[in-house]
Amino acid sequence: MAEFKLQGSGGYVIADLTEEQAKKADLGVGKLFLAPIGKLESEKMSKHYCNNCEAEFANPPKIHLEENTNEQVADNLVLVERGQYTCEKCNSIIGEYRVFKKNDESGEAGNARPSE
Numbered sequence: 001m002a003e004f005k006l007q008g009s010g011g012y013v014i015a016d017l018t019e020e021q022a023k024k025a026d027l028g029v030g031k032l033f034l035a036p037i038g039k040l041e042s043e044k045m046s047k048h049y050c051n052n053c054e055a056e057f058a059n060p061p062k063i064h065l066e067e068n069t070n071e072q073v074a075d076n077l078v079l080v081e082r083g084q085y086t087c088e089k090c091n092s093i094i095g096e097y098r099v100f101k102k103n104d105e106s107g108e109a110g111n112a113r114p115s116e
């Protein structure tokens with residue numbers, strides 16, 4: 001685990017990421033981004049910066065769940081949750097997250113399917 005600065009649309013978040021999460025966040029432009037990672041736990045985030053307040057806060061941002069849905073976005077991909085990280089002071093959006101699930105992963109629970 002290491003601390004990274006993750007850019008969002010309205011500021012940034014400082015968070016502990018695994019190597020795998022850091023790879024997802026790296027879009028190859030010299031910055032890491034919040035959006036591709038999926039949802040981060042509050043405990044993993046240590047600070048947030050709000051463009052609107054022009055201030056850095058020594059706390060995780062608030063997590064605002066916008067939608068808890070099972071929206072099919074592709075053949076094998078379901079959007080299960082969508083939401084935002086928001087400023088603790090003014091509630092501006094720091095960044096957004098989306099959580100996806102692949103159908104074949106959930107299908108593993110179906111191993112008990114009767115065979116013919």
Ligand SMILES: [Zn+2]
Pocket residue numbers: 050051052053054087088089090091092
């Ligand atoms: Zn703010």
